[in-house]
Amino acid sequence: MSKKIVPSMVKDQQLIKKRREQMIKGAVRLFIEKGFHRTTTREIAKESGFSIGTLYEYIGAKEDVLYLVCDSIYDQVTERLRVQLETTGTAMKRLETAIRAYFSVVDDMQDEVLVMYQETKSLPKETLPYVLNKELEMVEMIETIIRECVANGELDRKEQEVKLLAQNILVQGQMWTFRGWVIQKQYSLEEYTELQVRQLLGW
Template sequence: MKKKKVPSMVKDQQLIKKRREQMIKGAVTLFKQKGFHRTTTREIAKESGFSIGTLYEYIGSKEDVLYLVCDSIYEQVRDRLQQYLQTTEQAGMDRLKLAIASFFKVVDEMQDEVLVMYQEAKSLPKEALPYVLEKDIEMTEMMEQIINDCVEQGLLELSAQEVKLVANNIIIQGHMWTFRRWILQKLYTIEEYTELQIEQLLQGIDMDKSKS
């Protein structure tokens, strides 16, 4: 899926990157408070630290800002998860547990961004939405691969369909830490939440295995 090209009147790529990072940070704050539709481009510019005129030198519309926000969030989550996994030599079930814990940790660190993405991705323009959804699929496939490794080693007995479902469940359980945080974060620390989710996930797999 081809990445959407966001228009810019500025040619300096480093400056574009810097300004858009400021824009993304400001937009996340406002979208969390007011939502995408109630936030104006003027407010985004002010929160980002520059004028409305400067804002439009780096984007073509408010929808472009939302696209940049969603794209940036997926990139950061994926990159951080890969970094956590690359720094370990663990394999098998230990690697799966680490992958789950690392994903939950990243979501905890970026919970405002993840919350905004879930709430506002539906407002993306039609030409941008498929690309952003593809990024979500790629992240889920990272988890699928780790689960498949356990299946190939004989550590788990799961069909291809079951692997996909387990991978999606892990992603949703991680994201749930943000969109149910009003209650979950009163009950658990992120470490407690992670431990319980991993325990229940593995128990569920073992129960399915014992029925077969």
């Protein structure tokens, strides 16, 4: 599944990167407030700090903005998760550290994660599989370290349980955002993370 090439009339790659980062930040704020379908490209341009004409120099359609938002969020979360999984220590310690780091990333990027959770379904059918596959790559990264824990005798899980645990870790992290309206009134991030680590790893 290949990455979508978003059209741009500008050739300067650094400028494209800068403008699209502005666009992503502006779009996230609007998508949180109004949703993707009720947000216009004119509003995205204004929120991003440039004209509608300038906006269309860097994208072909409004759907491209949503694609860029989702792609950027998955890249950031995946990279920060990968860094933790590649640290030294026992497999179990690395898994625990990765869970804590992932929950921290979700907290740092609450608006972005909420947009990803709510608006991915609005992506065009030709780009949706690519974006969803990026989430599966995150799950597979977590599955790999869980299997290492099992192989080392640090965790007792059958293969089906490994797959479900990886999904649960991902969803429990996201829940901090999409159920934040109630959970964040009951727990601090530290309390929530500690309880989830214990439940997820059966401590």
